[in-house]
Amino acid sequence: MTGISPNTEQRRLIESTDGIYRVNAGAGTGKTFSITRRYANILEQPGIEPEDILLVTFTRNAAAEMADRIAQQSPYDPVQLQDAPISTFHGYCYQLLRRYGHETPSELGIHDQIPQSLDLIEDGIRESKLFNTFISQFEDRHPEYEHLFAAINDPGTLRSLTTELASKGVIPERNGWYQETGSTLTGDREAFISIFEQENQPNEGAYGPTQSNARSSVSWTDSEYVPDAPKAEDVLGDTQLHRDSVEQAFDEDRDELLEFVHDVYFEYLEYALQRNYLTQGLMLVLAFVMLSEDATVREQVRHEYVMVDEFQDTNELQFKLTLLLAAENNICVVGDWQQSIYGFQYTSIKNIQEFGERITRYKSELNRGETRVPYSVDETEIETIPLEKNYRSTASILSLARETLTVPATNGDSVDVEAIEDEMTSLDATNYVDNSQIKAVTHEDEIELILDQIQHVVGNEEYSVEVRDEPASTDEMSQGEKEAAEAERLGKPSYSDIAVFSRNRSFARDLLEKAGEYGIPMAYEGGVELFDTDQAKLLLAWLRICESDDQRGWATVLEEAGYTLQHAEEILDDEAYPDAMATFRDRLRESETIGGLARIVFDEYGYDGAYANGLLGELTGMVETTLSTRSEAITYLEANLKAGSTIEIDSSPGEDSVTLQTIHSAKGLEYPIVFCANINRRAFPSYGKPSAGTIQYQEPLGLRQRSVYSEANGNPYVYKHWPNNLLTGCLPSTYDEERRLFYVAVTRAKRHLVLTAGGSPSPFFTELSVDPVEVEPSVEPRTIEDMEKDTFSITVPEQSGPQRMSVHAIMDDSVYDDIEEGRGTEFGDEVHQFAEDYVQGADVSPVGGDQQNVAKLLDSFDGEFKPEITAILPLNTEPPITLVGIIDLLVITPDQIHIIDYKTDLSRHAEAEYRKQLSVYYHVASETYPDRDVSITIFYTANDEHVELSPLKLEALCDTARAANQ
Helix, strand or coil, X not given: CCCCCCCHHXXXXXXXXXXXXXXXXXXXXXHHHHHHHHHHHHHCCCCCCHHHEEEECCCHHHHHHHHHHHHHHCCCCCCCCCCCCEECHHHHHHHHHHHHCCCHHHHHCCCCCCCCCCEEECCHHHHHHHHHHHHHHHHHHCHHHHHHHHHCCCCCHHHHHHHHHHHCCCCEECCEEHHHHHHHHHCCHHHHHHHHHHHCCCEEECCEEECCHHHHHCCCCHHHCCCCCCCHHHHECCCCECHHHHHHHHCCCCHHHHHHHHHHHHHHHHHHHHCCEEEHHHHHHHHHHHHHHCHHHHHHHCECEEEECCHHHCCHHHHHHHHHHECCCCEEEEECHHHCCCHHHCCCCHHHHCHHHHHHHHHHHHCCCCCCCCCCCCHHHCEXXXXXXXXXXXXXXXXXXXXXXXXXXXXXXXXXXHHHHHHCCCCEECCCCCCCCEEEEECCCHHHHHHHHHHHHCCCHHHCEECCCCCCCCCCCCHHHHHHHHHHCEECCCHHHEEEEECCHHHXXXXXXXXHHHCCCEEECCEECHHHCHHHHHHHHXXXXXXXXXXXXXXXXXXXXXCCHHHHHHHHHHCCCXXXXXXXXXXHHCCCCHXXXXXXXXXXXXXXXXXXXHHHHHHHHHHXXXXXXXHHXXXXXXXXXXXXXXXXXXXXXXXCCEEEEEHHHHCCCCEEEEEECCCECCCCCCCCCCCCCXXXXXXCCEEEECEEEECCCCCCEEEECHHHHHHHHHCCCCCHHHHXXXXXXXXXXXXXXXXXXXXXXXXXXXXXXXXXEECCCCCCCCCHHHHHCCCEXXXXXXXXXXXXXXXXXXXXXXXXXXXXXXXXXXXXHHHHHHHHHHHCCCCCCCCHHHHHHHHHXXXXXXXXXXXXXXXXXXXXXXXXXXXXXXXXXXXXXXXXEEEEEEECXXXXXXXXXXXXXXXXXXXXXXXXXXXXXXXXXXXXXXXXXXXXXXXXXXXXXHHHHHHHHC
8 A cells, every 4th residue: 555644444444443343455455554553543642452352363474564553653662562362262262271271061961171382283285184183983883873973075075074163153062062153053944945935936038938047057867866866857847946845855854964964063172172172163172162151261361452354254153252351341343345256265255244133143143141241232323334436456457356246257246236236345446547458368278469569568668567666755746746756656568467367277287287388477376276187197107116116106207207098008918017117127126215205306307396395395395204115105295286286386487477376375465466367168167066075065955965875775875865855956157266266366466457368268358358368379489688687696608508407406415314303394394484574664573593593694694685586506417407596685785796695504424515506606705796795604593503505617517417417
């Protein structure tokens, strides 16, 4: 947000402290600016201390940013605010539970206590392993549920079901459901019948009534269902479903199903406590029970003021926790229903859309049997404050964004445009120059199209963006002067002004690889499904081959080598593997470490990019956790592949590069130019429903089974469950969250927007007011000279296809083999990210000794700082080799060049290998700055130790690179 003075509505929020407020904070309206100033304003009241104000937000990073901004606006510095309740729901409740909740499990009939050393499980892979162990034991203990398990394809999906029920405040106790929270599991018959009657009305066609939406959604094959299920003629009419069958389906006997889900849920909670851990969902459940049952604790921990940010991303249980944690009716919730995109995490958009109704209902529910919420929540006294001035996007961008919320997702999708527009937050642009280029382009080869359009945009005056700082103040300027001042700040865009958003990661991954082939600088930000890449699958194949000559592995490597399907099958049948491949297998088997084996595979196939390096980092971390055998590595890769695990990787080729992200990861960010890509059928919007378990919870149906086991026809068989099939067909399809995701993507753009699609554009692409244009792409490969402009490098001599190698390829990673004590790559990444943020002036505060030492080091330097600089060193070898690496920090002074490399190692065991790495950087800097002295220093962050190294000569680096390349 520009400027420092709040506008009228922001000031109204900042100065409105007592009472209940719902703030509709539209995209780019200065939400954080307003919230932090409101917090600071409350602090100025007599007798108010930081502990009197609870500020809850969605992520840890957001909480840290809030605390830093508040420190800038109040007499409290970041250290004083360190213990203030500015946190996520999970972080805050975790601390409450560890401090006060030791006896809470007894309220549910569980005899275990909550210890101080409680382990909060946030890793899905780890939790999945624990749950699978539990459910296996549960199945053995409960033979009465054998027929239910027989119908469940994957018992592990029951874990997601317990998470969903926890988010909705459904809580089991030993002999039933806590505070009758299980009542929602039977569903809402009245609400369902109302929906059914509407969906079952025949549609009007040109020649009379046609099938209703419900009738056209239900297909019926008698043989798919148990023998005593209704027949097709009993269910399907010509244009409607028969109501009697639908009511029979809703009223099916589910007592055993409810009992089964209760027992799984309750015993899993018991199991977790016995093993001293909780998941995030179970932890919130126990925090809620503690605050509900212990009036003393409730009174002790309550806050005079409660503010909740991103309220559209809360669930029902978090709403109730908000009420329990407030001492007075001084509650402020801030959010935007238009940006609610996390339904897959069981958030509830209705928390903000129906805030007044829900706060009244939830108070009533919480006060059953005891007054737990003593203050008034009269719906008529709730004040709504809209933030409508947008400080990010042009009026043209905002106009198109409104369309995204009403665009149909399918050809038959019915959207109540009037109702949605009535509910929208109207946003007003605050910039003075609207030069927006908004276009929709399509071509069958969409990836080539995107790269072509990126090249078209870079350096193009038609896509001018802010390249200069704005004037200190425009208050005294006329409208014309303001427009002229803003136009003066505009200039030609570079790669770093562009962001490309994709609905899914696989498309982004393909785009990143193709950009690399053309030399177009592009950096993926956010989690990558690293274990679903070609590199990971190939590594998994060779691990399987080395372990047991697994034919799945051989099939993969034969396909990669170009063998036809028939030829590969002959080889597999005869086990007559090609000699070169067998020899390579034997070589791999001799590798002493998993990391060493992986490096050999990647080198053989020429993989030296971000994905290969990321996998090597993950495998190194795996070794540090004692998983070091091939068998365990196979299990590790398979588990992460199945779970779709995402890993943060560094794929940046330099400072001036296009940003590539999924739309979900881009929420809260902004870019001058946005490409919204892959707007194709079945891609965006996503038509397929996420995979779900056999047992599901869905409003208003309650708990239902998708399949059942039966021996009714004389043979054991798993049938589709006819009531579930019939009932779900009666519910309307909804793509509202996909539309909101589209809205989020568009509102990230400040100046310009490019929509792209391939050979099958979806209605999201074709039904907007932007007319699609087919463009024939012509991507120009970037030359070495072009690429050097984006990196810190010395001139590359004319060579015929030099082989590029990472500096890590010349380092011997066996130095880590005997090191048992380590803190993992994630810890190292956090320290490096802090260092980069600190240098660039971001609002960050050091956490822990390592980051404090880094901050002290950086504060001690004078000069120009350049963090995360790509260094390229061509070597005079045969064949030609070019070494590439990233300098953590370059400090430039008139006389000296300091190269700093951060290491989080707890010992100096790898220093000789680090010397090779820093020697590469030394020779790059020496040629770039021949008139200055160059020093290379390792900074061990753990103990604040500076170690200046003497660089290796170029000849020694050449010898080392040749050896590594053999």
